[in-house]
Amino acid sequence: MVAALWVAGVLPLLTAAVLLALSRLPRRVPETAVFVISLASAAISLVAAVLVVWRRPSVDLPWVPGLGLRWQLGVDGISGPLLVLAAAVTVLAVLQVRTEPTKGGSPALHQACLAAVQGGAALTFLARDAVLFFVAFEIVLIPMWVLIAVFGDRSEPGRAKAAATTFVLYTVAGSTIMLTGIVGLVYAGGTADLARLSGSGIPAGQQTLLAAVLLLGLAVKVPLWPLHSWLPAAHTTAPTSGSMVLAAVLLKMGTYGVVRLVVGPLHEGFARLAPIVGTLAVIGILWAGLICLVERSLKRVIAYSSVAHMGVVMLALASGSALGLQAALYGNLAHGVISALLFAVVGGLKHRWHGDDLQLARPGARDLSPRLGLALVLGLAASLGVPALAGFWAEFLTVVAAWSPADGRSVGYFRVLAALAALGAVLGAAYALRVARLVWAGSDTGDAREPVAKWPDLHAAEWVVVSTLALAVVVLGVWPNGLMQLAAPVVRDLLGVAR
Amino acid sequence: MNLQAWPVQPGQLVVLVPAATAVLMVLLARRSNAVNFAIAILGALLGLGAAGLLAAQAARGPLPADLPTIGALPVGPGIAIPLRLHIDHIAVLVTGAVAIVSLTVQAFARWYLFHDPRYRQFAATVALFTAAMQLVVVSDDVLLTLVGWELMGWCSYLLIGHDSEREKARRAAYKAFLVTRFADAPFVVGIAALAVVAQTTSIRAIVQHWSALSGSLTLTAALICIICGVAGKSAQVPFQDWLPDAMEGPTPASALIHAATMVAAGTIVLARFAPLLAGNGTARLVLAISAGLSTVFAAALAFCQHDLKRLLAWSTVSQVGLMLLAIAALRPGVTPDLAVLHLLSHAAFKALLFLVVGWLAVLTGSTVVERLSGAVTDHPRTRRLVAAGLLALAGVPPTMGFVSKDLIVDEALRSAADRDAASVVAALALIIVVPLTAAYAMRAWLVLTHRTVSERYQELDVIDDSRSVREVGLAEMLREAEPVDAHGHALEPAPAPDPEPVDDSPRPPIPTRGLLWVLALVAVFGGVLILSPWLTVDYLHPNWWIVASALMAMAAAAILVRAMALRTVYGDAAARLPRYVRSVASRGLDLDRVYVALVATPVLALARVVARLDGAGERGVAALPGAAERFGRWSETKHRRTPTTGLVAVALGVLVIGLLGVTLW
Amino acid sequence: MKVSVNWLTLLPVLVPALAAILVLLVDAVLPRRTALHWWFAAAALVGGMVATVPAARAPVRTLCGSGQPCLYAADRVTAALQLAAFACSLVAVLLAVPVRRASRLTAVEASAVLSATAGAVGVGAARDLGAWLVLLELATLPLVALVAFRARRTAVDGALSMLTTALTSFGVTAVGAALWFSATGSATFLGDAAAQAMLDDDKRRGVVLAVLLLVAGVAFKLSLAPFHAWTPEAFDGASTPIGALLATTSKIAAVAALVVVLRSASAISSSTLYVLGALALASMTLGNLMALREQRTLRFLAWSTIAQAGWVVLPLSTVDRPGLPASVAYLVVYAVATLVVFAVVTLVAHADGRDAATDLSAYRGILRTRPVAGLALALALLVLAGLPPGVVGLVAKVAAIVPVVHQHAWWLAIGAALNAMLGVAVYLRWLWLLWQPAGAAQRDPAHPVHRVVVALGLLALVVTSVLPGTVLAFLR
C-alpha cells in the first residue's frame, strides 16, 4: 500500500519529467503516445489516490536531515478527498487537452505541466510534514506558469505572459511569507509533524502573530480579498485545462493550508483573527458578486465567482466551529468540482465563440448545443447554490455556522457577517442567472431568428469531461454524508485537541 | 399489504418517484417526445399512487411519523442535522393534491406543448418541481425544507423562462428567481437562527424548543425573517410583482406554480411553524399586514387586468394571501388546518382555471380580453369547467371555495372579537376581499361567455338580408345568370340546413379532459373534506350572519359587475374604469420600475464602482513590474558605471555601517 | 616559541599555491603550451580537493603553538567551503580550456586562478589576523589581474573599477583589523578576546566598529550593496570562465572570511548584526530590481549575484547557531547553479561567438536548439529563483530563512519573502525566453568539454534537487 502512496504523489512528477524529456527530443513524438502516457499516468495515480484514501498507508523517511525535512506522507479525511479530486480533475484535464488543439507549444509540454501540477498538488495533500508541505506547495507554480504563459490565450500579445507572471509572483510572495510562518510554527511547536502540531501548546500571543503571518501568506492562494487580483487574469488567459486545474486543484491548496496550519495548530490565534478573516471573506463575497454583475468577459465572471465562493469557505472557517469546518471543507470540494465544470464548459464556449465577450448578442446555447447548454446551466445552478447540487450544502451550513461562531468570537459581529453572506448568495444568484440569461437562453433579441449555423455540440472526450464533472456535482449535492463522515473524525481532532 | 415492512415507505416514495422521473427524463432526453411523455405520465401516476398509498396508510392507522432520508449530517457537536421526514395528516392531503395537479399538468402539457422542441425539458422540470414540493410538504427538517424550497425556485426559473427566445420571458424568469431569492436571504437567516438555538434542524424539535421561549425577541425576529421568505415565494407584498410577470411561462407551468406548488409552499412552511406563530403576536401582525395588503391589493388589481391570465395570477396572490391570513389569525392551540383546506381548494380550482384558460388560449391565440371574449360561448366544451372553477374561486356555495373561505372568515372574525391585532387586520382584509373576489370572478365569466360583437352583427346581417333588394342590371339578366327571385336573390333550392356544427377545434385528449373534470369535481364538491377526521376544522358552529352577509356582498358585487359589463364591446366590466387606471393596474402599479429604481439601479451602479476599483487594483498590480523596471532604469542612471561612483557608494556604505553599528549598539 | 606544523593538514592551501608557482616554472621550461597549463591547473585543483577530504570528515587543526590555540583550523563547514572553492575553480578552469586566448598569458592566468583558489581555501581556515588579511588579498588580487588580462576595452574598465574598489576595501579592512587588534589586544580570531573586550565599555565600541569595518571590507568581495558597483563592470568585462570564478570562488572566499570574523565576534549583540540584515535586504532589493531590466547576460548575472549575496548573508545576520551553516548551504547551492549558468553562457559564447551570448535575447529557443544546455540553464535559473523543480534552491531558501525566523526578525523575513518574489520575476524573465521560438541563426556544435561540463552540471542539479540532503548535509 505504501507503493500506492508513492504512485499517487511521485508518479505524476516522473511522468512530467519523462514528457518534458520527450518534448525535447529532436524527433517529434506522436501526439497520441503523449496522450496515452499522460492519461495512463493520471489514471494510475487516481487509482492510487483512491487506494490511499481507502487503506490509509503512511511513510516516513528522512530527506534533508539538516532541516529536519522528512518524506512524511499520509492522508486523513480532510486531505483524502482533495487528493482524489486533484487526481480526478487532472484525468479530465488531460482528456480536455485532447479536445482543444494545443497552441503555443508541444502537447507533450502541455501534458507534462498538467502532470507536474497534479504531482505537486498530490504531494501537498499527502504531506504530513509542514516544510514538505511548503515545498510541494511550490511545485505547482512553474508548471502553471508555463501552462498560462505558453499555452494561454494568444489573442492579445503579452497578456498571457503578464497574467502568468503576475500569478507566479503573487503566489511566490504569499508562499514565502507562509514559509516564514511555517518555520515559526515549527519552531514554536517543536515539531514539523502536522498531526502533532495541533497539540503543541503555543502561547496565545505568539499564536496570533504566527496565524497572522500564515494567513497573510495563504490568503494569496485562497484567494482572500483584497489579494485576489491575480486570479481573474490568470483564469482568463489560461487554456481550459489550465483553468480547470487552477480552480479545482490550486485554489484548494490555499484553504487546505489554512485548515492544516492555522485552524488546527493555532486555534487561539486564529480565534483572535477570525473577525478580520470573516470580514475580508464577506467583503470578498460581495465584492466579487458585484463585479460579476457587470463584468463583460465570461471567463472573468467565473473567475470572480471563485473569489466569492472561496470567501464563503473562509467565512465558514472563520466561524471556527465543527460545523463551520465541515461546511468549509465541503464548500472547498464542491467549488473544485463546480468551477472545473464551469471552466470546462466556458472553455468550450470560448473556443466556439472565438471570444468570451458577454456584450455581444448571441443565440442561446440551449438550442444550439443542448449538451453544452445543459452542462452550463447545471454548473451555474450549482454555483448559485441550488439544492441537490454540490454548492448548496456549504452555502447554507456556512450561514448557520457563522450565526453561531465558536467560543472566543464575537457572536453579534459574526451574525452580521452571516446576514451579509446570505445577501451575497443573492448576488450569486444574480450573476449566475445573468450568465444563464445571456449565454444559455441567448442574448439576441430578434424574435425572427436567422438560421444560425449550429456549433458542434460537446463530443467525445469533451463530453466525457463535462458529464463526469456534472455527475460529480449532482452526486455531491444529493449525498453529502459520505464526505462529511470522512472528515468528521479529523474535524473533531483538529478542534477537539485545541479546546 | 403490510406497508410498514417496505424498505421504502410511501412517505419517501412521494418525493423519490417524481425525482427519479425527472432524472430518467434528463438521461433519456435524446429519445422521442413520446417516450418522454410515457415516462412523465408513468412517473406522475406512480407519484399519485405513492400519495394514495400514503393516504391508505393514514386511513389504516398511525403513520410512520419519522422517516429517514440520506442520513444525518455529521457536522460535529453543537448542532444536529437529522434530515428526516415527518408525515402528518396535512402532509397526506397536500401530497395527494400535489400529485393530482402534477399529473394533470403533465397530461395537459403533452397536448399544449405538442410541437414545442423543449417539451422534454419542460416535463422533466415539472417532475422535479413536483418532487421539490412534496419534499417541502413531508419535510421535518428546515434544511430539507430549504432544499425543496430553493429547488422549486430554480424549477420555476426554468419553467417561466421556457420560451427563452423571448426577451420578456427571460426577464420574467430572472426577476422571479431574483425576487424570491432575495426574500430567501432573510428566510435562511431566520431558520438558521431558530436551528442554532434549538441545536437541531428538526422542525418539530425547533418548535418544541422555542415554544418555551415564545416571548423571545430572537424568536420574533426569526419568525419575521421566515415570513419574509414566505412572502417572497408566495408573492405577497412587497414581493408580489414577480408573479404576474411569471405568466410569460407556458400555461401548464403557471398552473403548477400557482395551484399546488411554489406559491402554496409558504403556507405549508408557516403551518409547520404555526405553534410558534400562534404565540407570537408581533410576527402574526406582520404576517397579517403583508397578507392582508396582498389579498386586497391583488384582488383589486385582478379586476383591472387586461389579460385574463394575469387576472388569474393576481387572484393567486389574493388567494394565497387568504391562506396566510388564516394563519395570521390563528389563536394559540388552534391548528392551521383551515389554511391547508383553502390551499387544497385553491389548488383544485386554480389549476383547473389555468389549464382551461390555456386551452382557450390555444383556440383563440391569446389570453387578452379581446381574444378571449366569448371564447367559452364559442367552445362550449369548456363552459362547465370554467363555471366550476370560477364559482369555486368566487366562493359560491356549495363549492369547496366557499367552504374554505367562509370558514376562514368565520375564524378570523371570531379571533378579531378577542381584540387580537393581527386578527383584526385579517378580518378587515377578508371583509374587503370577499366581494372583490366575487367581482373579478364575475368579470372573467362575463368576458368569457360574452357573445362577441361580430356574432351580433352576423345576426343583424341575416335579418337585414331578407329586406334588402339587390340591384340587377340588364346585362346580367341577358347573360346566363343564375335565376333569381323577385328580390334579386339567387333562386336556389333552399340550401340544406347546415349539419350540426362539429366542434373540431383542437382539444386535449379525453384522459386529460377527464383529469380536468376531476379537478372541477374537487373544486365543487371538495368541501366535504371538512368532514374527514384528518382535518380538525370547527364547521359545526358557523355564524350564519356572517355567511349570509358575505353571500349578500358577493351577490351585490356580482350584480354590479354585470351592470358594468352591459353594453361594453367585449363584455368587460373593467372597461368602465378609466383607461389609465386599467393600464397602470395591468402593469402592477408600475412597481417594477420602483424595484428597478430602488434596487437594481443602485446595485448596478455600485457594481460598476466596485468593478472600476477592482480594475484599478488589478492594473496597479499589473503595473508593479513596470514600476520596478522604471525604478531599475532610474537606478541605472545613478549607477554611472564609473569607478568613482562605486567608490562613493563604498565610502557611504562604510560610514553608514559604522554609524549604524556604533549607534545601534 | 615552538609551533607544530602538520603539513598534511595544510595541503589544501599548499597544493594550489605550489601549483601556481609550478605552472609558471613549467611555462618557463615549456613555453606556450596553453592546454597543458589548464590541465595542470585542473589536476592541481583535483589534488587540492582530495587533500580536503580529511577535514570534511573530522575537524582538523595545525599551526598550534604550545599552550596557544591553533592558527589553522578547519571543521566541516570550512571544509565544505574549501571543497566548494576547489570545485568552482575546477569548473572555471575546465570552462577556460577551450577558450582561445593569447598563449603567452595562459600560464599566468592559470597561476592566478590557482593562487586565488589558494587564498579562498586558506582564508576560511586562518585564525590569525595577518594570515587572514594576506589570504583574503590573495583571493582578490589575482582576480583583478585576470579581469584585466583580457585586455579588451570593457575588460580594463571593469578591472579598473574592481581594482579601485578592492583597494579601498582593503584599506577599510586594514583599518578594521588594526582596530580589532587595538580593541581586543589579540592578533587572532581566537579565544574570547572579543568577548572580554565587550565587557569593557571603552573597548566595546572599538570592537563593534572593527567588526563592522571588517564586514564592510569583505562585503566588497561579496558585492553586497552598496559595495557592489564594480560587479557588473567586472562581469561584463571579464571572459566568461573568469566571470564564473568571480561569481563563485571569490564569493566563497568572502563568506569564508566573514565566517571567521563572525565566529569570533559571536559575543556581539544581535542588533549590531542586524546591520548585516540590512545589507542583505538592500542587496537583494537592488540586485533584483536592477536585474529586472538588464538585457546583457553578464551584467544580468552580476546583478543576480548581488541579489543572491543578500540571501547568503541573510542567515548570518542572526547570531543563531544554525546561521552559519545555513549561509554556507545557500552559498554552495548558489555556486552550483551559477556555475551551470556560466557554463551554458560559456558554451554558447564559445560556439556562437561572444556577441551571441551576451545578450539575453540570444537564448531564445535554446530549449529547442540546444536541449541539454537549455534544460540545464532553465533548471539553474529555477534553482536560483528557488522554485521547484529547482527544489534544492527552494530548500536552501528555507534553510536561509529558518534562523531569521528563529530570531523573530519578522521584518527581515517579510523583506526576504518579498525579495523572493522579485527574484522569481528576475529569473522568469530569462526563463521565458527559453520557451520562445528560436531565431534561424546557424548553430555551431559546442565544444565537447563544455558539453560535458554542462551535462554534468545538469546532472548535479537534478540529483541535488531530488536529494537536497546531499548538498545540505552539513547543515546539522
Added chain:
Amino acid sequence: MIHAWLPAVLVAVLFGLGLYGVLARRNAVLVLIGVELMIAAAGLLLVTSGAVHPDPRRAGLTLTLFLITIAAAEIAVALGVVIAVFRARGDVDMSLATGETRVVDATDPNIPVMSQRDGA
C-alpha cells in the same frame, strides 16, 4: 589607551585624508595614493596598539609588516592594471563610465567618438 590619543587622532586624520583622496581624485594613480594613506593609517594604529598591548609575539609590529607587504603587492598589481588601462584607452580617468572615452577635442576627427561601446 590613555596615552595613545595623539596617534589615534593621527590615524583618523590619515584615514580621512585617504578616503578623501580616493573619492576626490579622478586619476587612478592618485586614488592608489589615497589607498596607501588609508593603509598607512591602519599601520600606524597597529604600531600604536602594539606598543600599548605588550605581546610576546609582537603582533602589532608583525601585522604592520604584513600590511606593508600586502600593500606593496597590491600596488604592483594595481600599477599593472593601470598600465593596461592606459594602453587600452589612453588615460586613467576614473570618472569615465565603462566604454566611454574622454573627448579631448570635439573637432579632432582622429579621436574616437564618445560613448563608443566595446563590442565584446
